[in-house]
Amino acid sequence: MRGAIVRRIGFVVLALGLLLTYPRRTRGQECDSLQTAASVDLVSFLSSVTPDQNNGDCITWAIKKLGAQRYEPAIPVLSGLLSFKRPPTEREKQGVYLRMQTIWEIYPAAGALDLFGKKALPSLMTTIKAESTTALARENAVAVLMGIHKYEKAQGVALLKQEEISASDDSTKQRLQWAISHAIQKWCHPPDDGGCKEAANPQQSR
Amino acid sequence: MRLLALYFAGLTLSLAYCCGAHGQGCVVSLQSFYDVYTTVSIVQTTIYTSVTVDGYASMPPSAGCSLQGVTHQGAAYNLLSTTGGWVYGPTQCPSCYINVSNNQNIKGSPGVAYPFHWQGQVKCSKAGVFFARSATTNITDVWAVISQRTSGTVSSDDAAIGAYDSAEGTTNLGLMSGSNPTGCVIGNETIGTIAPPNYTSYVTLHRFVVADMGYRNSTQTGGVTNFDDTSDPALRDDDPQSGNSGGKVYDLDAPGIGPPNVDGNTYRYRGNFYEFAALSDGTVISSQFTFYVRVSCKKTASGYQIVNDVPNDNQIGTGTTPLTWNLQ
Numbered sequence: 001m002r003g004a005i006v007r008r009i010g011f012v013v014l015a016l017g018l019l020l021t022y023p024r025r026t027r028g029q030e031c032d033s034l035q036t037a038a039s040v041d042l043v044s045f046l047s048s049v050t051p052d053q054n055n056g057d058c059i060t061w062a063i064k065k066l067g068a069q070r071y072e073p074a075i076p077v078l079s080g081l082l083s084f085k086r087p088p089t090e091r092e093k094q095g096v097y098l099r100m101q102t103i104w105e106i107y108p109a110a111g112a113l114d115l116f117g118k119k120a121l122p123s124l125m126t127t128i129k130a131e132s133t134t135a136l137a138r139e140n141a142v143a144v145l146m147g148i149h150k151y152e153k154a155q156g157v158a159l160l161k162q163e164e165i166s167a168s169d170d171s172t173k174q175r176l177q178w179a180i181s182h183a184i185q186k187w188c189h190p191p192d193d194g195g196c197k198e199a200a201n202p203q204q205s206r
Numbered sequence: 207m208r209l210l211a212l213y214f215a216g217l218t219l220s221l222a223y224c225c226g227a228h229g230q231g232c233v234v235s236l237q238s239f240y241d242v243y244t245t246v247s248i249v250q251t252t253i254y255t256s257v258t259v260d261g262y263a264s265m266p267p268s269a270g271c272s273l274q275g276v277t278h279q280g281a282a283y284n285l286l287s288t289t290g291g292w293v294y295g296p297t298q299c300p301s302c303y304i305n306v307s308n309n310q311n312i313k314g315s316p317g318v319a320y321p322f323h324w325q326g327q328v329k330c331s332k333a334g335v336f337f338a339r340s341a342t343t344n345i346t347d348v349w350a351v352i353s354q355r356t357s358g359t360v361s362s363d364d365a366a367i368g369a370y371d372s373a374e375g376t377t378n379l380g381l382m383s384g385s386n387p388t389g390c391v392i393g394n395e396t397i398g399t400i401a402p403p404n405y406t407s408y409v410t411l412h413r414f415v416v417a418d419m420g421y422r423n424s425t426q427t428g429g430v431t432n433f434d435d436t437s438d439p440a441l442r443d444d445d446p447q448s449g450n451s452g453g454k455v456y457d458l459d460a461p462g463i464g465p466p467n468v469d470g471n472t473y474r475y476r477g478n479f480y481e482f483a484a485l486s487d488g489t490v491i492s493s494q495f496t497f498y499v500r501v502s503c504k505k506t507a508s509g510y511q512i513v514n515d516v517p518n519d520n521q522i523g524t525g526t527t528p529l530t531w532n533l534q
Contacts, residue, residue, distance in 0.1 A: 094427040095465045095473040095503075096420040097388045100458070102373040104440045111438060143372065147440045150365040151448045187368040189377070191449070 031061045039071040046077045056087035060108045067112025075116060079123040081109040082144070083137040103143045113144045121145065125163055128179050129172050142179050146187035153188050154195035161200055232271035238263040240304070242282075242326030242339045246489045251314050251401075253345055257284040258307045259326035265300050276300050276332050282308035283325035283340070297331070304328060314347035317402035321345075348405050350398040350455070350483035352495035356380050356522045360395055363449030364456040369440040374460055381520055382460075383503065383510040389464025389473075390503035390512050392522045396457040398483040398492060400446050403453030408444040409483050409491065411457035412436045416496075418477030420463065421531040427473075429529070435459075435479070455483065465505035472513045474502040476529045498527035 034045065042062045051059055063081060066074040086108050091098065104111040113120040127133050127141040142160075149156030157180060164176035180200050188196035240261030247254045259280040267273050277297040284290045295306035306326075314320055325340035360367045360377040371377050374393060375384075383390040398411050413436050419429035443449075443456040463475040477499045483492040499522050502513040512520055516532050528534065 091420065091428060091430075092464075093466060094420050094422070095389060095463045096418075096427070096475055097391075097462065097464050098415070098418075098430075098433075098435060100370070100373050100437070100441060100460050101388045102369050102438060102440055104369070104438045105373075111440075114439060146368065150368070150440070150443075151445050153368075186372060189367045189371065190362055 031058045034058065034062060039066060039069055039074065042066055043071070043074050043077050046074070046081060051081075051084050053087075059084060060086040063108040063112050067108075067115045070116060072116065072119060075113065075120050075123045076126075078109045078112050079120070079127045079141065082107060082113075082127060082140040083134050084109060103140055104147065107140050110140050110144050110147075114147050117148055121148065121159070125159070128160070129163065129167070129175055131171065131175075138175070138179065139182065142183050143187070146183050153183075153192040154199040157183050157188065157196045158199040158202075161202065233268045234265050234271065234273070235268075236263055236265040236300075236336070238328070238337050240280075240326075240328055240337045242324070244322075244324050246322065246345055246487075248345075248347065248349055248489065248491045249493065250349055251316060251347055252311050253286060253314050253320060253347055254309070254311045255284055255286050255290075255322055255324070255345070256307060256309045257282040257324040257326060258305065259295070259328065260305050261328075262303045263301055263328075273300055276330065278302065278304065278328055278330055280304035280306040280328050281326070282306045283323065283327075284308040284310045285321075285323040286310045286312050286345075287314075287320040300330070316347055316349065317405065319344040319346045345489070346405075346407075348400060348402070348407075348409075348485070348491050350400045350409060350492040352411070352481055352483060352492050353397050353399065354481075354495065354497060354522075354524075355395040355397065356392065360393075360458065361397075361454075361456065363443075363451045363454065364395065364458065365443040365445065365448045366441045366456060366458050369438075370458045370460075381501070381512065381522075383512050388460075389462055389505070389510045390501050390520070391460040391462030391464075392499055392501060392520075393458070393460040394497075394522055396459070396481050396495070398455040398457075400453040400455065400483075400491075403446075405446050405453055407446075408486050409446055409455045410436070410444050410486065411442060411455060411481055411483055413457065413459065413479055413481045416478040416480060416526075417529060418475065419529040421474040421476075422471050424531045426531075457481065461499045462501045463503045464510065465503055468505050468507055470504075472502050472504050472515065474500075474516075474519075474531055476500045476527055476531075476533070478526045478529070495524070496526060497522060497524050500527050500533065 046062055085106055099105045124141045124145045128138055146156045160180045164173055167173045184196045243258045245256045259282050278300050279297045280295040283292050289312050290310040293308035322345050323342045327335050327338040329335045357380045360370055379393040381392050396411055415430055415433040415435045417431045420427040437457050441458045446453045446455055463473045465473040480494040480496045482494050484490050500519055502519050504511045504513050
């Protein structure tokens with residue numbers, strides 16, 4: 001208990017230090033204070049931070065670190081950052097795009113959640129269903145969900161359909177219907193499209 | 207690739223043995239810093255394994271104690287199926303650096319698993335074997351031939367097609383420009399064709415940038431060397447059987463250049479790459495496929511435009527390219 005309090009105080013001091021030094025820092029130095037932070041502190045940092053033009057690199061670093069560590073308690077906070085777009089790298093500012101600009105690349109939380117695989121599904125589903133989720137975050141959540149099911153795309157659609165069937169209110173159903181339709185349109189290419197459509201309309205296919 | 211078994215740091219042995227000329231006890235505190243490294247690679251159907259014992263010991267003797275006559279000897283055991291055995295290094299002074307390697311290879315048959323027994327040890331002439339590590343694994347003889355597609359569309363059995371389409375706005379491969387691709391890019395699909403074709407474990411195609419360079423007109427804007435550019439999982443299909451591939455894995459990429467502004471400048475990219483296939487434990491199962499990409503591009507009010515002011519520019523191909531702006 002005492003250890004937890006000391007840890008919390010330590011994190012507040014660390015976060016305060018970061019806040020005070022941001023304007024003077026160059027990008028490479030931004031995350032110095034977080035380099036030695038424990039995973040739980042990185043989660044606290046991401047939970048409390050408001051992305052702006054100064055802290056983008058640091059947020060990106062923390063997201064990627066938690067993803068690489070497969071730190072499961074981070075999944076909800078990562079889902080909440082699905083619309084956070086990372087700042088361009090120095091080379092990208094010069095026009096050189098070495099990495100394809102996929103959702104997983106530009107939105108680091110999408111890339112991190114993909115690394116968790118199916119363990120991320122409950123949180124992604126919550127994000128897709130929530131009214132407070134922005135359109136971009138919902139779109140990215142569907143992308144990650146379908147990415148996790150890239151070898152079994154119809155199963156990804158079936159999961160969404162299952163949620164839609166069990167949803168208790170109309171507005172949640174509508175959001176899930178949009179997700180299903182978006183998943184089929186954007187993520188089910190031939191020859192998977194038939195299976196995806198069947199998964200979306202299970203009664204018709206019987 | 208380096209699989210590794212390891213040992214490092216901290217082993218302190220107290221070896222007590224009588225060594226003094228005057229009949230006094232002699233105590234040696236030994237700290238050993240040895241590792242055992244193993245590597246496995248497969249070329250065609252030949253499996254190559256290596257076992258290396260590497261490191262040193264720190265062993266300051268107590269006062270009045272002599273280490274004269276004491277020697278250390280490293281040894282590496284590498285038995286691949288029924289081929290191989292022990293290789294012994296020379297006997298050396300106790301604190302000398304030891305490096306003993308044992309390399310073996312066998313010609314196998316695709317799909318067949320062969321046992322690989324390895325062991326590394328260091329023996330002291332006074333105290334006997336004081337460092338030893340060993341393990342046994344099975345190596346399945348699997349081989350991939352790498353090829354690349356740079357025209358047409360992404361293969362329908364490539365599970366990463368959706369991620370490519372969402373980033374580029376098309377499933378077309380080859381040179382493209384427009385508003386959706388990030389500037390002028392060359393979409394390509396690297397394929398690993400696996401023997402045996404019914405192999406089911408995941409195989410990853412790894413891509414490295416040997417060296418590259420960006421230019422604004424003829425002025426360098428920076429580059430990287432020996433950079434791990436392996437695609438995100440979303441852009442790879444590591445499952446040789448997904449979509450009824452029958453032993454094919456895929457990797458999609460679209461390198462190129464996206465001028466940041468409508469400024470009349472031509473932005474260029476020149477890059478040399480190589481790609482290889484590896485199992486999930488890191489075992490390399492293909493030779494390196496080398497290729498280059500060179501693109502020049504301008505941003506105009508109506509979008510990105512490919513620039514052809516340098517002969518043979520805007521190409522992808524096997525082999526390497528000069529990294530100069532004018533390809534001279």
